[in-house]
Amino acid sequence: MDVTPIEIPSKISHSQPFVPDTGFKALPGTESSSTPPEEEEHRSTVGSLALAPVIEIDKLYSAPEESKSQLITALGLLADSVELLAQARIAAQKSRLMDADRYTQRFEAILPALFRCRKIGDGYAVVINSLHFAAINKRGEPLNLNQLTTAWRILRELRNKPFVEFEQALEYVEEFEACGLRVDPPIVSELLEHLEHEQ
Amino acid sequence: MPVPLSISDFKMTSATCEIRYDNAYLIYDRTGQICHDLKASFTGFKVQSPSPSQTIASAKEGSFVIEAAASRFTTKNPDTKLEQFAIFCKQFFDVVSEGLDVKVFTRLGFRVLFRKDFRGLDEAKSAFTALKLTTLKPTKRFGAADEPNEILLRWEGEDIGTMWRAKAETIKIDAVLPAELEMENSDLRKAFNALVVDVDYYTVAPVERSQWDPKEWIRHSIRTIRRDTDALLGN
Secondary structure (H helix, E strand, O other): OOOOOOOOOOEEEEOOOOOOOOOOOOOOOOOOOOOOOOOOOOOOOOOOOOOOOOOOHHHHOOOOOOOOOHHHHHHHHHHHHHHHHHHHHHHHHOOOHHHHHHHHHHHHHHHHHHHOOHHHOHHHHHHHHHHHHHHHHOOOOOOOHHHHHHHHHHHHHHHHOOOOOHHHHHHHHHHHHHOOOOOOOHHHHHHHHHHHHHO | OOOOOOHHHOEEEEEEEEEEOOOOOOHHHHHHHHHHHHHHHOOOOEEEEEOOOEEEEEEOOEEEEEEOOEEEEEEOOOOOOOHHHHHHHHHHHHHHHHHHOOOEEOEEEEEEEEEEEEOOHHHHHHHHHHOOOOOOOOOOEOOOEOOOOEEEEEEEOOOEEEEEEEEEEEEEEEEEOOHHHOOOOOEEEEEEEEEEEEEEEEEOOOEEHHHOOHHHHHHHHHHHHHHHHHHHOOO
């Protein structure tokens, strides 16, 4: 049997309108109704958007005290990682290889905590996972300057754009591989090595 | 002497999240696909007003507007912690951003309305005046009234902005129920005398899509709004 839905019309009227309705257009607030917005002056972004600096991630997600958010945890850990890799790069540039390795090892110790924040997104998880396996596959060998720079640059980008799309994350992984990091799980790396020797 | 108010004395009556972007001309090609995808995510999703540059739709969860340069989701019945609202926003804005291929948001906006009811308008006005949001001396201005009954404040930095408005007002609801319901009283009229606080929290600097997660952002934003509104209310 067909049922004709009955729509109950409801109307909410206010004694005074919420926002001035006398043509004062300096208040283009977030629309809270379904009515079409009036013609309003938006900041033109055509052509200029590429040059406009995007918001800093810490301004977008202001960290409240004792936040349990995975994002806030990850942002803190990523800041530490970027700082450690920056120090490692400086040391490597000055041929202080022991110092560079010490900073790198401190960064590697953060990777499991970063991995625990993988709910942030698939793109984020792929980047962190790749670095984790790259560290394992190095088997204690220090990262060279090129590898340190690539990891530092990509983690810096990840910190500002933690919700990176999966496709973009795969491009980052390609960059890791291009600088000589092996990002596959150890067993896969061993199989690939074996196959390469056979060829 | 009125008792100092806190944000927990207010009921949240409306929540809206809005994204703005550079004109997305794919709206002329992909609105149908977007609506089809939204239909799978929302209960009773129904397009109310389709037009080339603006589509209005509604579902049990709230109402949707998709435009060439902005899209928004509104609910008139938000959950207290906005957890459900944030999930709905994520579902909606993921579909819209993907469908319209939006990579950069020129503005993100999150607007909430809080209401505290009073027995009479005078009581609401007294509560409003007791907030002491202005240092103006009470004297008749513009031939209208001694005290203002609405105050609008705006703070805007390079990254974030907030419009904060408080008003003592009478809100009238007029609803005429259809005769098919055979209700004894089909003409419903109700008036609330209330103090309304309206907060629009928004971004000023552009935001890349890979920076934004609606669930996280709404969680942080509502916490900031509650904390700073409490401070403005004198707590």
